[in-house]
Amino acid sequence: MSKKLFETISLHSNENPFGPSPMVLEAIKKYSQDVHCYGSWKPKTLKEKLASKYQVSPNNIAVSAGSYELINLIIHFLVNRDEEILTFDNTFMAYRYSAKRNGRKCVVSNMSGLECDLENLIPLCGENTKAIFIANPNNPTGTIVTHDSLRNLLETIPSNILVVVDEAYYEYVTDESYPDSIQLLKEFPNLIILRTFSKIYGLAGARVGYGIASEKLVEILENKRLLRSINILGKKAAEAALDDVDYVRRSISHNLKERKYLLKELRRLGFTVGDSHANFLYLPFQNNDQKNNVYQILAKEGLMVCDMEIFGQNNSLRITISLNEINQRIIDCISQST
Ligand SMILES: Cc1ncc(COP(=O)(O)O)c(C=O)c1O
Incomplete structure (x- = not known):
């Protein structure tokens, strides 16, 4: 198995990035x-x-x-x-x-x-x-x-x-x-x-x-x-x-802060991202080629987001909000592709 497989980061199932309490x-x-x-x-x-x-x-x-x-x-x-x-x-x-x-x-x-x-x-x-x-x-x-x-x-x-x-x-x-x-x-x-x-x-x-x-x-x-x-x-x-009330509280405030960061950065990069009330963002694209391009760029870096084709939807990705360092990597990767 290649080393890369061990390094992938799950951003496709909306799990808590803090790991277990x-x-x-x-x-x-x-x-x-x-x-x-x-x-x-x-x-x-x-x-x-x-x-x-x-x-x-x-x-x-x-x-x-x-x-x-x-x-x-x-x-x-x-x-x-x-x-x-x-x-x-x-x-x-x-x-x-x-x-x-x-x-x-x-x-x-x-x-x-x-x-x-x-x-x-x-x-x-x-x-x-x-x-x-x-x-x-x-x-x-x-x-x-x-x-x-x-x-x-x-x-x-x-x-x-x-x-x-x-x-x-x-x-x-x-x-x-x-x-x-x-x-x-x-x-x-x-x-x-x-x-x-x-x-x-x-x-x-x-x-x-x-x-x-x-x-x-x-x-x-x-x-x-x-x-x-x-x-x-x-x-x-x-x-x-x-x-573990503190873990839940920390998770909520972390998510609020990181969601704001990702939204701001993605909008700065020209994406039309809607506000989200959850721990993920929905990213629509003009066409499937653009979507596939961003998906591939992130996947090459081990950042595995969810291709909405599994929901029967073309032209969109869903990204789980993660730790700040990972969120910054997402933005860095996407900026290099645009
Ligand atoms: C809206 C919604 N309901 C339920 C679930 C599944 O939850 P569980 O892990 O409790 O089966 C998910 C998982 O992604 C979900 O997004």
Whole structure:
């Protein structure tokens, strides 16, 4: 294997550039001595910690092996074969993939530029619509839908349609118009909130996600989940991650500062980059040749960004915001190419 392969830097999956928190590493080390044992059937302590953080009952929390597992459970068990899901065309591909793998139809609404306009979903809700998936912030464009627009959607559509808000990046959002989805859940039991330990908590490889929803929906999802799908190290790592408040705070302020730096520099270089509320930037190009050129230049330096072709989108890249030194390398490389 060439030396280069060892030097690549992942800027394609929106992981936390700080690496795991020291408290998480300590917990993993401590509990690694117990890996010969099964964990408890239900992640009781983790559920209790999450419930107390969000001021809900542990019965409103479904823990899963990453949010992917919950997305799949929702589509497999809450959407019947003859029913459909509805989402946007330039959003997280897992909704569409999961629908396809489960033989469910996925209807897509066009984006309004980089925005997910919830008003556009309303006329697409038909008799067979069972679940709407909204990534907020949206991956890959980094835009958000507001509290008022989410409330309006929930008030307008029939209450038998589930609204799944995937808030994988919610900890990074500082905009005041962002939804207080837990508040909305009290009024709208058809709302399901998805969150994860994979992003700001730096635990993508540990595979722990969770949903916050009505007790009824949580019970269904928990009963359908594979028995023991959450491993003890992931569980203990997630508990420790919740305790490391300082790591989360540092991650938020680092991201804000570096996002501002990258945006300013990319705009100075002539790119039209939209504001992002998450830990990544969406970079549109005039054509695929320009995009491929920048992708190749970065890849040669081991800076592996995400080509949006995997989302079915031409002419764009998504770049995870990283450490300052790496972000400067990105700008240096791109400036040399323009
Ligand atoms: C919007 C969104 N939801 C969910 C996930 C996956 O999260 P998890 O690692 O918890 O399965 C991602 C990962 O990139 C994401 O961007």
